[in-house]
Amino acid sequence: MSSSAVIEVKDVGMTYKTRDGRSHTALEGCNFDVAPGEFVSVVGQSGSGKSTLLRIISGLINNTSGEVLLKGKNVAHSLRELAMVFQAPVLLPWRNNLDNVLLPMEFRKAVTPQVRAYAKELLEIAGLGDQATKYSYELSGGMQQRVAICRALVSRPDILLMDEPFGALDAMTRDTMNFELQRIWHETRQSVLFVTHSIPEAIWLADRVIVVGDRPGRIVADIKIDIPRLRTREHRFSEDFTAYERQIEALIGTPGAIS
Amino acid sequence: MKQPTVIEDLEVTPVAKPGSPSVAPHHKPRRLSASSILLSPAAKAVTGLALMLAIWESIVRIFDMPRYLLVGPLEAFAELAERPMFYLEHSWITIQEALAGFALGAALGIICGAILFYIPFIRHFLYPTLIAIDTIPKVALAPLFIVWFGFGFESKAFVSMAIAFFPLVINTFDGLSSVPSELRELAKINKASRFMQMTKIEFIYALPNLFTGMKISISMAVGGAVVGEFIAGSSGLGHVVLLANSQVNLASMFAAFMVLASISLLLFLFIDRLGKKLLPWRDAGK
Ligand SMILES: Nc1ncnc2c1ncn2[C@@H]1O[C@H](COP(=O)(O)OP(=O)(O)O)[C@@H](O)[C@H]1O
Ligand SMILES: [Mg+2]
Numbered sequence: 413m414s415s416s417a418v419i420e421v422k423d424v425g426m427t428y429k430t431r432d433g434r435s436h437t438a439l440e441g442c443n444f445d446v447a448p449g450e451f452v453s454v455v456g457q458s459g460s461g462k463s464t465l466l467r468i469i470s471g472l473i474n475n476t477s478g479e480v481l482l483k484g485k486n487v488a489h490s491l492r493e494l495a496m497v498f499q500a501p502v503l504l505p506w507r508n509n510l511d512n513v514l515l516p517m518e519f520r521k522a523v524t525p526q527v528r529a530y531a532k533e534l535l536e537i538a539g540l541g542d543q544a545t546k547y548s549y550e551l552s553g554g555m556q557q558r559v560a561i562c563r564a565l566v567s568r569p570d571i572l573l574m575d576e577p578f579g580a581l582d583a584m585t586r587d588t589m590n591f592e593l594q595r596i597w598h599e600t601r602q603s604v605l606f607v608t609h610s611i612p613e614a615i616w617l618a619d620r621v622i623v624v625g626d627r628p629g630r631i632v633a634d635i636k637i638d639i640p641r642l643r644t645r646e647h648r649f650s651e652d653f654t655a656y657e658r659q660i661e662a663l664i665g666t667p668g669a670i671s
Numbered sequence: 672m673k674q675p676t677v678i679e680d681l682e683v684t685p686v687a688k689p690g691s692p693s694v695a696p697h698h699k700p701r702r703l704s705a706s707s708i709l710l711s712p713a714a715k716a717v718t719g720l721a722l723m724l725a726i727w728e729s730i731v732r733i734f735d736m737p738r739y740l741l742v743g744p745l746e747a748f749a750e751l752a753e754r755p756m757f758y759l760e761h762s763w764i765t766i767q768e769a770l771a772g773f774a775l776g777a778a779l780g781i782i783c784g785a786i787l788f789y790i791p792f793i794r795h796f797l798y799p800t801l802i803a804i805d806t807i808p809k810v811a812l813a814p815l816f817i818v819w820f821g822f823g824f825e826s827k828a829f830v831s832m833a834i835a836f837f838p839l840v841i842n843t844f845d846g847l848s849s850v851p852s853e854l855r856e857l858a859k860i861n862k863a864s865r866f867m868q869m870t871k872i873e874f875i876y877a878l879p880n881l882f883t884g885m886k887i888s889i890s891m892a893v894g895g896a897v898v899g900e901f902i903a904g905s906s907g908l909g910h911v912v913l914l915a916n917s918q919v920n921l922a923s924m925f926a927a928f929m930v931l932a933s934i935s936l937l938l939f940l941f942i943d944r945l946g947k948k949l950l951p952w953r954d955a956g957k
């Protein structure tokens with residue numbers, strides 16, 4: 413496909429060796445790419461291999477077949493300019509929020525006054541400007557996850573990988589976070605690969621939704637979402653939205669799912 | 672004419688507003704007990720201690736216990752007041768042995784725990800053996816240490832060390848293991864060096880467990896020093912206990928027990944407070 417893609421996943425497969433010596437194919441023949449600045453959701457049932465896909469792209473584990481190119485280079489050899497947001501915020505409780513955001517830059521030995529300023533700016537964008545010197549235990553779960561998103565963005569990654577980042581939050585906070593994430597993304601324009609098992613969340617956030625089927629995990633559809641930005645609550649209940657929802661539900665095979 | 676009776680103890684149940692949950696919360700005024708208003712936790716602990724001492728003293732008096740079987744706390748206090756320097760000098764010796772043993776045991780324990788965690792090869796070969804060695808009563812090692820290190824300060828410090836060592840091996844290992852895998856992945860994605868991952872995340876993450884281990888170790892270290900003094904030695908509180916035993920001086924024996932308990936408690940509280948001061952995030956964060 414286009415050579416300007418930030419992520420190219422080419423025929424990627426993953427077969428785990430389990431402890432008892434058997435092998436388990438978690439992913440098979442996956443193909444897709446992500447363009448610069450694009451927001452792509454990955455939706456599928458639990459256990460369908462979504463986390464495996466993200467961990468392969470991040471270079472944390474190695475795929476057993478196919479190849480992943482990041483900005484045209486093989487993952488193993490590229491300077492992986494990417495960042496990851498996990499389901500749990502995993503902030504360091506002994507650091508205040510600003511210092512938590514700066515952690516990746518400390519790892520890279522690259523904390524400069526400009527970086528500090530950018531970290532503060534990110535907290536501002538995330539609506540946490542006045543929380544910079546607070547500690548994570550003083551924040552709600554949703555605020556903590558926003559700090560974790562700032563931490564991921566501070567290195568200005570080409571690609572932001574998010575693995576069910578709002579999965580542990582209650583429904584209302586989750587809605588708010590979706591609005592926040594759309595706003596943050598609209599300002600920073602990173603490429604995002606966003607894993608979720610919530611179909612509405614996947615549609616509402618994304619330019620494209622990649623549907624993963626299971627046993628073994630494979631890509632069953634790659635659907636372009638034609639709903640204008642910035643999206644509002646109204647879009648959630650529009651006819652187009654509902655049509656996408658029905659289409660994906662049918663593909664995944666979870667009729668009757670509520671959220 | 673008959674007066675309408677006034678029901679005084681009428682319980683007023685709040686009427687549920689339309690749309691509110693049908694079960695209205697029923698608030699009873701909470702009875703505030705004197706103890707919960709007046710006493711801080713420390714004051715409660717002291718009260719409990721005083722009560723126990725009082726019961727002890729009463730038993731001795733009511734049953735008119737012979738002095739070679741049991742003496743009351745008052746007599747033990749009197750003994751302490753009579754020879755304060757004697758107890759201070761011997762306490763100081765025991766404290767030095769215990770602190771030296773604790774410092775050495777804790778340092779070695781932390782290093783061993785970290786090595787076991789970071790080097791799987793060594794862990795697989797040595798962890799089971801270490802746990803087996805831990806089941807040996809350290810008291811049983813005391814005679815051996817005397818053979819090796821003589822009758823002086825060193826042998827007692829080493830008994831103390833042997834006892835203080837294991838809680839820190841295990842707690843260091845557990846602390847390092849408790850680091851969430853996401854944090855290691857975060858470090859890896861950001862190309863953090865092994866050293867940075869240790870110093871910025873893992874070591875700090877393990878600190879609360881380290882303090883838990885030290886709290887266990889410190890009072891055990893005092894016990895270790897006393898055991899060393901039992902077996903060989905002419906000084907320290909262990910020696911005082913043996914001496915009192917040979918003289919059938921129970922007042923002195925109980926005085927030594929009281930001093931020992933106080934030393935352990937103070938050292939424990941010191942580490943506990945230090946942990947709270949250095950790691951204010953511990954209870955809120957983890
Ligand atoms: N390290 C591993 N070893 C063996 N099997 C694994 C491992 N990680 C994941 N799996 C298996 O791969 C499949 C996909 O897992 P995962 O990628 O976590 O799915 P998802 O994130 O979609 O829930 C599951 O069946 C899981 O049991
Ligand atoms: Mg997953």
